[in-house]
Amino acid sequence: MQVLAIIAEYNPFHHGHRYLIEAAQKKQNFDGIICVMSPDFVQRGEAALCSKWARTQMALRGGVDLLIALPFVYAVRSAYYFARGAMEIIAQCGVASHLAFGSESGDLKQLQYLAQIITEEPEKYKELIKKHLTQGLSFPAARARALHNYLKSGDKEMVSLLEEPNNILALEYLRAIYELGLPIQAISIKRKGSGYHDSKLSQVSSATAIRHALLNSMPLDRIAPSLPQYSWEILKREIALGQAPINSALLETAILSRLRTMSRQEIKQIYEVSEGLENRIYEAAHSCGTLEGLRQYIKSRRYNMTRINRILLYALLGITQSMIAELDQQGPSYIHVLGFSPRGRIILQQMKNRCRIPVFSRGKDLKRFYEENRGYPPGDMLEVDIKAADIYRLFMPNPQARAGGREFTTSPFRI
Template sequence: MKIIGIVAEYNPFHYGHLYHLQSARRLTEADCVVIVMSGNYTQRGEPALVNKWARAEMALLSGADLVIELPVAYAMGSAEYFAFGGVRLLDSLGVVNAICFGSESGKIENLQKIAAILADEPEEYKELLKAQLSGGLSFPAARQKALSCYLRDKYGKDRHTRLLKSSNDILGVEYLKALLRLGSKIEPVTIGRVGSGYNSTELRGKFSSATSIRKVLSINQWRYAKKLLESSMPTESLSILEREIELGRGPVFPASFGPSIISLIRRMSADELKGLPYMEAGLENRLKLAADRSGTYEELVNNITTRRYTATRIQRILFSLLIGLDSGIFGYFNSLGGPAYIRILGFNRTGRRLLSSIRGRTDLPVITKAADFKTSDIPGATEMLSLESNATNQYVLGCENPYFRTSGSDFTHNVINIDSSAKDA
């Protein structure tokens, strides 16, 4: 049996995701597709449009067999941490043969070359990176320049670093780097992008980005948005989205957390802010100043963002603050080697069968019911699950319907069980 893994957010699940999932299955002749999916927060540093259970359901109804949660510290992490957390989970399952991810070109060799340098971090490269960073560039921009210089110094030319300009390729390189770092036997497979880039804000039918879908939802009534989204999302996903909106459990937008986050920063000292992930000296004062001057989430992010401090990085800091993730606990997780457990969000019949083989192969505990899980024996598991639950308990405060704002759903929600798989059907 061939098993492939995909790391994804599905925020929300659209035709581009469906295309990727189906291509991955076909290309690799996979019998089973495992998704490692972000929970209630995403790599952009912001809360997801609808909660993780709804998004896992979307994935399962569109062909995924098993959905595993990427713990929030990694789900909200920079590309390096996001990819590392995802690959580490897939690797820890002990059954996954290949990982499939999208890239601009669909050619893996170019990405591999860069990944090797980044995994290796030769001294010359490190010096170049330091120089670029001290020039005031953001990390992604500095890294691209440093790599380009390094390749030119070394080989007299550089054909590859332009790859580091697209989010897809940046993630691709990070997946490859993580595989190298873990000495994983999982085979990397990449699928070329069709349709809009990750950040495109305009709806384009089957090729619409998740960003553009969220934008449609943020500015339109559901009745109208639904019509617009029919050509961009599979029917099953759209129905789930509709159900969540009708219940008042979604859409959840970052803006609704603005007053809470501003209130929090105003209550804190600059020194206390220093302890957050992705901070650096001086940024704490920018945060304090911006919180004093801003009345909304959008203003807050804009008032902090510069060329050096990207909006995504600022968003990660703000929501890390909200959910109670500090650099100490994040460092602790990483010192343990990443995710401390395999937390199942949902499965179909194929996925459920796979779970048994996973249980026999993995070193990590498998959680299907968090309330029954004894975390005490596994280093970091208590802290990781507790952070996950705290993150959810803040996330639900963004629901329009107060009924869904209660705490504890991480311990009370049942795993999603779709009792028929694409293969069985």
């Protein structure tokens, strides 16, 4: 059986996402497509526009056969851990033969060549990275510059690849396949339409542009052409139910008040806080009155906005360095299935036979596992997921929709 894996956020599921699926299917007729999807919070440290349940429905309609939740501790992490965690989940599933990803480049050979360098880390390359880091650059910037200096002059243009976020992720997927020794073949699909960060709407709009339009109250009808009909209808339903759009600004007083009650020592223990950043965060928390002001205060050449947003979310959820260290060592401890098609159901059966960690498709089974394992390492990863999901619901526009514990009562979606 040939099964294609995809790693995605689908925030929301748009034409570009559908294009990736269709383009991969054109290369080879797969027996099914599984997707590991970010749940309620996404890599940039923001709340997703609508819940993982709604986004699961969109993806099923868009051609994905089986949706699996990417645990929070992978979903809201830097590119390396995001990609690594997702690939570990895919490896655990034991059913995927291929991995498809979009990239600005589309040139798999080039990406594989770069992936090899950053994996093997030749001595000279390592020294260059260290040098640029001590100059105060962020890790991605230091790495791009180190590669530029390291490569032979003819290859230098490759480095510009690393300025594009999808290429960076693609590189990390390839590295994870390489490092974990997975028998998975990569398929790189060249992205088309708007760039990742483009905020204008177009026929093939980026998810960023769609979110931007929604949060700035653009008339709903004008957003419609940017999404497949089914995606659009699901999103419209969620908005009508007061379950979307989720606006990260609603986290404002929650985050600000959380930080103001924390000591420098407590802030220092938050994951990704290092090198005295706790002092800057502490001072920002006590002098800024808005989330945006806080972000700007903390931001520096070394700490970009994405990293700061993630840190703020870690602070809100109480995610510490030691917690992450333990969870990283342990690896994925469960698979949470969010939805499946008839083809997905067959893959799911195969997964259950092959997977060495528990696979949950029913909420009540997940709940039992949670209650039996909470406080112990295997349950900690889920505990973070449950906490994050419960906090996420608090930010739904409709107060009636804010009850927690949905993970324990929601059955996977089927089409």
